[in-house]
Amino acid sequence: MKDAAELILRSRRVVTPEGERPADVAVADGVITAVRPYDSAVPDGARLTDLGADVLLPGLVDTHVHINDPGRTEWEGFATATAAAAAGGITTLVDMPLNSIPPTTTTAHLTVKQDTARGRVHTDVGFWGGAVPGNLKDLQPLHDAGVFGFKCFLLPSGVDEFPQLSPDGLADALTELTRFDGLLIVHAEDPGLIDGAPRRGGPRYADFLASRPRAAEDTAIAGLIALAERLGARVHVLHLSSSGALPLIAAAKRSGVRVTVETCPHFLTLTAEEVPDGATEFKCCPPIREAANQDLLWQALADGTIDCVVSDHSPSTVDLKNRDTGDFATAWGGISSLQLGLPAVWTEARRRGHTVADVARWMSTGPARLAGLTAKGAVAEGHDADFAVLAPEETFTVDPAHLHHRNPITAYAGKTLHGVVRSTWLRGEPVARDGRVTGEPAGRLIERPAGGS
Numbered sequence: 001m002k003d004a005a006e007l008i009l010r011s012r013r014v015v016t017p018e019g020e021r022p023a024d025v026a027v028a029d030g031v032i033t034a035v036r037p038y039d040s041a042v043p044d045g046a047r048l049t050d051l052g053a054d055v056l057l058p059g060l061v062d063t064h065v066h067i068n069d070p071g072r073t074e075w076e077g078f079a080t081a082t083a084a085a086a087a088g089g090i091t092t093l094v095d096m097p098l099n100s101i102p103p104t105t106t107t108a109h110l111t112v113k114q115d116t117a118r119g120r121v122h123t124d125v126g127f128w129g130g131a132v133p134g135n136l137k138d139l140q141p142l143h144d145a146g147v148f149g150f151k152c153f154l155l156p157s158g159v160d161e162f163p164q165l166s167p168d169g170l171a172d173a174l175t176e177l178t179r180f181d182g183l184l185i186v187h188a189e190d191p192g193l194i195d196g197a198p199r200r201g202g203p204r205y206a207d208f209l210a211s212r213p214r215a216a217e218d219t220a221i222a223g224l225i226a227l228a229e230r231l232g233a234r235v236h237v238l239h240l241s242s243s244g245a246l247p248l249i250a251a252a253k254r255s256g257v258r259v260t261v262e263t264c265p266h267f268l269t270l271t272a273e274e275v276p277d278g279a280t281e282f283k284c285c286p287p288i289r290e291a292a293n294q295d296l297l298w299q300a301l302a303d304g305t306i307d308c309v310v311s312d313h314s315p316s317t318v319d320l321k322n323r324d325t326g327d328f329a330t331a332w333g334g335i336s337s338l339q340l341g342l343p344a345v346w347t348e349a350r351r352r353g354h355t356v357a358d359v360a361r362w363m364s365t366g367p368a369r370l371a372g373l374t375a376k377g378a379v380a381e382g383h384d385a386d387f388a389v390l391a392p393e394e395t396f397t398v399d400p401a402h403l404h405h406r407n408p409i410t411a412y413a414g415k416t417l418h419g420v421v422r423s424t425w426l427r428g429e430p431v432a433r434d435g436r437v438t439g440e441p442a443g444r445l446i447e448r449p450a451g452g453s
Helices: 078-087 107-117 136-144 167-178 191-196 205-210 214-231 243-254 265-269 291-303 341-351 356-371
Strands: 007-016 019-028 031-036 047-050 055-058 060-065 090-095 124-127 150-153 183-187 234-237 259-263 387-397 416-426 429-433
Touching: 007 031, 007 356, 019 055, 019 356, 055 356, 060 078, 060 341, 060 356, 078 090, 078 416, 078 429, 090 387, 090 416, 107 124, 107 136, 136 167, 150 167, 167 183, 167 214, 191 214, 214 234, 214 243, 214 259, 243 259, 243 291, 259 291, 259 356, 265 291, 265 341, 291 356, 341 356, 341 387, 341 416
Parallel strands: 007 047, 007 055, 060 090, 090 124, 150 183, 183 234, 234 259
Antiparallel strands: 007 019, 019 031, 055 387, 387 416, 416 429
8 A cells, every 4th residue: 555654664875766865665565655755754553674874775686597406406506595695685586597407498397496496585586498409389388487588508508408509599599589579588609709719728717718709709799689680589698798799789779679788796896817827716608808898898887788787696516616626628617696796796886986876776677677577676666675785885805604605615705895785675574684594485486577578
C-alpha cells in the first residue's frame, strides 16, 4: 500500500534515481512504499533503523556469475556463492549456464539447476540458458520457462559439455531468437585469431597476454554487431576487456543496433603491469590488459558506451589454478571476486573522481535493466526493498580466508580496498551484516519477467 511503513531506513546519504540525498526510505511487505524527506515522523508501528552517514544503495544485481552447481560444486555452490554475494552487497544474481553438470541447455537441465538451488540461496537467483550446437529446438522452451537469455561461445568454452557455436550456428541461433525477441549474450573472441596467436606455456604473464590479443575481441565483436544489425537481433557483449572495440560499439549504438556491453571489476581495477609472473590467480579470458587500455574502459563507462559492471565470478579449486607451477597456459581461467566487486570498483572509482551514485548505476541499475528486472536496481517507490549499506571511506585488507567463496583464492588477496559493506537487505530484511550472513537462506528463484529481456 502506498505510504505504508513497517520499516524506515534513514540515512544522510541515500542513492536514488535522482541522485544522492538525505532521506527516509519506507518499506512494507518487502517493497519500498515511499522515499520521504530526511528525519520525517516515523509512522506508528514502524521500526526505525538509522544508518547515520553510511550510504544506502540499491542492492547490487550481478548478471554474470558461474555457480557450477551441481556437478562441480567443489568449485563453487549455490550456498557459498550466494553467501559471498550477500556479504558483498549483492541481492540478485543470474547464474551462467555452464561449468555445472548438466549445463542449462534444456528445460530438463534448468529444472535440475532450480531443484539444486531451491532453499539454499541467500540472494534472489535467476538463470541464463545456453545456446550450443544442436539445441535450437530448446531455445523457445527455455525462454518460456523463464531464463533471462542465452549464452554462447565463439571459441572453446573450457568445458566439453558446452561447445562453441560456429559462424553458421551463431547466425542460426540469432535467427531463432529473433522470433521471440530473445537476448543472446556472447563470449566474443575470434577463434582463428586466438589459434594464430603466440602460444607459450609457463609462468610469464606477458606470454599469456600475447596469446589472447585485443584483435580477437575486436574482430569477434565487429562480426556480432554486423549480424545483429542484419537480423534486428538483441545481443550483449560479455566481459569486455579490449578498448579497441569501443568505437565500433559506440557507433553501433548510435545507429540503432540493439547491442549492450558489460565489463568487470578486474578489468577496471587490475592491470597487466602489476600481475607477477606465476600469479595464476589473475588468469581470466579475455585477459587483464594494460593500464592505458583500462583508462579507456573507464571513459566508456562514464559516457555510457559500457552499460554495466558485473563480476564474471568464475571460480575453481586451488589445484586447477596451477599455483604450484605457475603455468598460465594450463591454469583455469577465472577471477573469484563475487564478495569484493563493490569495494574494488568503488576504490578505483573514487580515485578517478566518480561518485557512489555512479557505481550504483553501473552495478545495480544497469544490470537490472539488462535482465529486464523492473523491480530491482533502484531505491524508488514500488521497487523491491533490496539494499546495500556501504561505509565508503572505511578500508579493509582482503584476506581470502575470510571470504565466503568456497575456495580461498582471489586476485585481490592482500589488497587494501575502500568501502566496507555494513549490511545487505533483501525485501526489507537483513541477509548479511559485517561480512556474514544473518540467518537461513531467504532468497528466491526468479524468472524473466513477462515481456522483459
